Amino acid sequence: MKKRHSSLKNSLYSKLVVTYFIVILISFVFLAVFLSVWFERYYYAERKEKLISQQPIFNNMMEGYKYGTITPKTMDSQLEFLDSYLNTRIWIVDRYMFVIASSSKEDKELFMITTDEMYDVLKGNIVSKEGAFKDKFKTPMLTVAYPIIINNQVAGAVIMNSPVYEIKNTLNNIYRFIWVSAVLAIVASTVIIYFLSQRIIIKPLYEINETARLISSGEFERRVSIASKDEIGDLANSFNTMADSLQKLEDLRREFIANVSHELRSPITSIKGYIQGIIDGTIPEEKHEYCLNIALDESRRLTRLINDLLDLSKLESGEFSLSMGQFDINELIRISIIRFENEIEKKKINVDVMLAGDSLYVLGDRDRIGQVLSNLIDNAIKFTGENGKIGLKTTIDDKNVIVGISDTGIGIKEEELKLIWDRFHMVDKSRTAKKGTGLGLSIARQIINQHGEKIWVESKEGEGTTFYFTIKLGENI
Numbered sequence: 001m002k003k004r005h006s007s008l009k010n011s012l013y014s015k016l017v018v019t020y021f022i023v024i025l026i027s028f029v030f031l032a033v034f035l036s037v038w039f040e041r042y043y044y045a046e047r048k049e050k051l052i053s054q055q056p057i058f059n060n061m062m063e064g065y066k067y068g069t070i071t072p073k074t075m076d077s078q079l080e081f082l083d084s085y086l087n088t089r090i091w092i093v094d095r096y097m098f099v100i101a102s103s104s105k106e107d108k109e110l111f112m113i114t115t116d117e118m119y120d121v122l123k124g125n126i127v128s129k130e131g132a133f134k135d136k137f138k139t140p141m142l143t144v145a146y147p148i149i150i151n152n153q154v155a156g157a158v159i160m161n162s163p164v165y166e167i168k169n170t171l172n173n174i175y176r177f178i179w180v181s182a183v184l185a186i187v188a189s190t191v192i193i194y195f196l197s198q199r200i201i202i203k204p205l206y207e208i209n210e211t212a213r214l215i216s217s218g219e220f221e222r223r224v225s226i227a228s229k230d231e232i233g234d235l236a237n238s239f240n241t242m243a244d245s246l247q248k249l250e251d252l253r254r255e256f257i258a259n260v261s262h263e264l265r266s267p268i269t270s271i272k273g274y275i276q277g278i279i280d281g282t283i284p285e286e287k288h289e290y291c292l293n294i295a296l297d298e299s300r301r302l303t304r305l306i307n308d309l310l311d312l313s314k315l316e317s318g319e320f321s322l323s324m325g326q327f328d329i330n331e332l333i334r335i336s337i338i339r340f341e342n343e344i345e346k347k348k349i350n351v352d353v354m355l356a357g358d359s360l361y362v363l364g365d366r367d368r369i370g371q372v373l374s375n376l377i378d379n380a381i382k383f384t385g386e387n388g389k390i391g392l393k394t395t396i397d398d399k400n401v402i403v404g405i406s407d408t409g410i411g412i413k414e415e416e417l418k419l420i421w422d423r424f425h426m427v428d429k430s431r432t433a434k435k436g437t438g439l440g441l442s443i444a445r446q447i448i449n450q451h452g453e454k455i456w457v458e459s460k461e462g463e464g465t466t467f468y469f470t471i472k473l474g475e476n477i
């Protein structure tokens, strides 16, 4: 628990929050810029349109002024009224840019407006600009000016100055609103991310982490229980699969140590017993030779077990290199079977040898292939009853030789077929415990794999078993 909270600075959660924070900030900045630009444009367009729509009033006024039906004073008061209604300072100028009427008392004296824009207006164009009369007004103003046309001639112009503090205020309100919602969104997302990430990522990861720690400290039966169907769920599944194989390995290791200890203890105990008996005289002299022979046998068994273990560990660690060469596989098979003569005779086993050709040269490590053959023949004899049959066969298949070792023994159950290749796996431990350690087939498979070849088995319980392996055909010399 401590670990989970201690490194908040680097934790997944804070990374997520920072990411979301940045994303939210960027989106709100965009939103603010977009909204203010849009709003400003909309506001100015609206305002401009409203001011321009008053045009007929000024046209009438100008006409009246021109023909003397309306006095500048009346014009002023009319403009004053419009000003209060539109909240706009209005000036009317004549063709020479002299102000002839104004809505504001402050601008009552005649004055002349000579800006570049005014020339434009008197040419017949509509002009709008912000801050055109900065010196005259304290607050920012939007100025809209347009010509008054009578009988297709520019008779003068209207200049309308509308304060824009309204829009500035509105924009400020919008900005405030956006920032407040940004802060709220950040706070809300922080909380939501906290709960979601806890549920979806952090807790499951913590569980996996914690389980890994427990497994590495020896609690191999620990598993994670995450049912989600996302990547985390996949990770949890893979993790559990890994834990399964770790546990299996661990079980195998324990079993192996138990096996090896047992295997080592019984010959050593008997060797010790015989030697002790000979030394202290409890075994009569005429039995010495017999006992020493048994002790010798037992020490051979020990040697074999230790050699097997060393072989397997070398083969499995990949330290082992093959010394490849050409040799006669038929000859090797004959030599191998002869080594088992005693056992074969003892069990009255019938050996059937069907070899392709007289000599058959293959490419491989002769000693190691000999070891594979010995292991397979040893199994065939071991798991076949008296008067059984063993077959040894070589066939050529394209560029390969297939070697088959068959027996009419007890056979192997369907569900055991995959397992027999595992280290220390023995189908029936009670029956075979004294005969082996379950290493023979693991060694055979490692050797064949190192050759880049295949080894497989076909078997029917109660009828017999055949092991096959392939080896590359050499050139017949």
Ligand SMILES: Nc1ncnc2c1ncn2[C@@H]1O[C@H](COP(=O)(O)OP(=O)(O)OP(=O)(O)O)[C@@H](O)[C@H]1O
Residues within 6 Å of the ligand: 308, 375, 379, 380, 383, 407, 409, 410, 411, 412, 420, 425, 426, 427, 428, 432, 435, 436, 437, 438, 439, 440, 441, 442, 465
């Ligand atoms: N020809 C066979 N017939 C029936 N079962 C077999 C045969 N060959 C192997 N098995 C089964 O596969 C198991 C593993 O064989 P493997 O050769 O690896 O071990 P082992 O013969 O018991 O011991 P080791 O070879 O180390 O002396 C055997 O214990 C046996 O149960």
Ligand SMILES: [Mg+2]
Residues within 6 Å of the ligand: 375, 378, 379, 436, 439, 440, 441
């Ligand atoms: Mg064996």
